[in-house]
Amino acid sequence: MDEYARIAPLYDTVVGPFLRPVHAALVEALRAVAGDGPVVDLCCGTGVVAGMVARTGREAIGVDLSPAMLDRARARHGGARFLLGDATATGLAGGAFAGCVISFALHEKPPETGLAMLAEARRLVVPGGAILVADYRVVRGAWLTGLAITLVERLAGRAHHDCFSRYMAGGGSGPFLRRAGLAAGPAPGALRTRFMGGWVGLYQAVV
Template structure:
């Protein structure tokens, strides 16, 4: 199958900057207490339902996969960028990391208890997002939990707004629009947190949405 351009461009860009990205986030989410709060809630819901496999989709260098592991989850990571995966494997040889794409995951139907997509839809062209939502639904078991985080914008009439990004063309998303797509794909929203940007972030709000696969 011919690979869409946006996947090739995104992979090439993250391969080139993987080492720098890993250094930037070497201290995990120490400075992001609200992000950690949503991760903690996600982990608590997965654990309360008996645990089970959780995938960090678009895991980058695996720093948040490691955090999920520290929260008692059976966490593994998937990323488009082989360089990111090499860094993740070197940092945490005890965890599973695989190269792959959220557009066509190499996971059997209904195998996950939890899935997280943290800032990994950022380079997805809006018309491709329904396909990714369908993949999230396919790989999660009924009752499974999804945590999705992304840079947001305030206009509910526009699903996505593009912005210049040093890696590749990027999109920020309407939280209502993303939730509507996920609802169509078979999810129910449980909670959302929209936080202000931190001092060294672009002046965009950040959305973290927790949903359950119905």
């Protein structure tokens, strides 16, 4: 069953405008850490980041488990290649990529799945390559933004919201990346690394 089949046609219209600054910053950061090397986007969704990378002339591959999301990705971002697959075990060659992106995917998975995704990301990038993560962080203040984010996550379904709640209870992205054995800091090359009132962070983890 494709849990994203119902929202795939609306995703870019409803959610896309809020994520656009984050996606732009991801592509800026990828240029700084991955140069002209190939990039893989795990849990790529509708393929926006992979498509943006491909339009700069670099090789980009997106991987996702949702056929509906990938249909949208292939229709809109023909320059990138999109594969139906599990982000924890892609089957792609190890060390084949200069950079790996995981955007707004860790918070919606059980912790063990998120950790497995990060392990796969480490396998995929070359030594000295980088993993870039955009996801939620815990902040004080901007409570209206935090309330809106929590509401959206609740509307996504009980299982989704439960994963989000556990992720945030653990401190959000920074602590989660450290739990995976990755020393994470602000992504270089991006004009901004904090978004949505600070509730979203852009992180780099060097392999």
